[in-house]
Amino acid sequence: MIAGDRPGNWPYPRWIAHRGAGKLAPENTLAAFRLGAEHGYRMYECDAKLSADGVVFLLHDATLDRTTNGSGIAGEHDWATLSQLDAGRWHSHAFAGEALPTLAAVARHCQAHGHWLNIEIKPTPGTELATGRAVAQLAAQAWARDPERTPLLTSFQPDALRGAKETAPQLPRGLLLDTWWDGWLGVAHSLECVAIVCNHALWDAATVARAREAGLRTLAYTVNDEWAAQRLMDFGLDGIITDRVDLFPPGR
Template sequence: MSAPSPAPVSTLAPWPYPRWIAHRGAGKLAPENTLAAFRLGAQHGYRMFECDAKLSADGVPFLMHDATLDRTTNAAQVLSTTASNTGGDHPWSALAQLDAGSWHSRTHAGEPLPTLENMARYCIANGFFLNIEIKPTPGAEEKTGQVVGEHAARLWQGQAVLPLFSSFQPEALAGARATAPHIPRALLLDTLRNGWLDLARQLGCVAIVCNHALWDAALVAQVHGAGLRALSYTVNDDWAAQRLIHLETDGIITDRVDFFSPATP
């Protein structure tokens, strides 16, 4: 009888990040992408957070998801009626005056927009991990990646664990690689477009972050076999989380920081 075949050797490099990641700080429980949200996520036991970073007109990286200011700030009341509603069209001196909390609840009235530096210092001081989604104003993809990379390289200099960059925009990841090649990158996907794996390799990515519904056993095996990690967004139902855990994926981004315990194995 022939000897059994040896078990395959994993090609995956060590992964320093927790499985559970709080979306935009604390999901929907606090105004997204604010220090208040991060603090609330931390109170629920989360140690890794996802946030969105874009540039002000004068090149300051700040936290905001949307291209426009209207949904999550009081820009319509504060800025000139003739001013652009695009965040990237305003200098940081104007953006810093906005209320980014009242839209969510009275409790958070007056909460300011944070800079990436604000959030970096909070995370580093508390030993938290950060997934920075590079979310450029349209037309500023490469520049946003470059500037976010420069700032992150400076802010996390000497830290044992660096942030994880991610983006749907390949140009943004290429920009970040140009200025911070040592900071790991992940390609965000809402569909499995043609050539996605080759693109991730070309960009030197360490992970794929997919819409959670895209993952199945074959795709996880393909990604892990390529030496990449498999992460999911945005997972808010128990059945979906259990499926991803069973598939042995590596990261789960959730709004439900009040429902999922980050201590879940």
């Protein structure tokens, strides 16, 4: 099945835990995935980038400073260095010693528990194509025996999605948007995206209708208020990404 065929067969849960469990645990760590599961979530969003020696690991920021005890540009360090960092103490003492996970470890965790994943390709600037290719190659291999839970690959960077498409065209892709920039729909079609993932404030009845007419699924980030969630559910959005795993039961 090619990516363009997937909109008619959307397997993913509507509610998606942002970076594992939002803000209740250190983002993009296995501890966050475990805590999200405790709240009933079965799909998670995470951020993936490349180490200097080509290991795909989870981290949102370009630099290490905010969420680890390291410093500097994350993609300039090799995995041997990154793997020794503390990615939990910044959040709270209870998570001290939590490590940065590789995407391979996250894949094993999700498969062991029957969970789904939205992998945001978050390249270090200048590595967009390489990161897209590496993430797609790993994902294609890791989920080869679990096609029912194939991850959704998304990115704000068209070149990252282009790298993913070149490497594993069978994997579903989504274009992330924080504004409706000129030509977004043409780019989404050229990349054979199956979904558009927007800042929740961008969605209204007209934009939802336009995306659907184009054959695209609709997802929103980051939805942490009841009024915003209800508005999106009224529009019938396919995916809602939230930090508030404690507020929104995923079965609603």
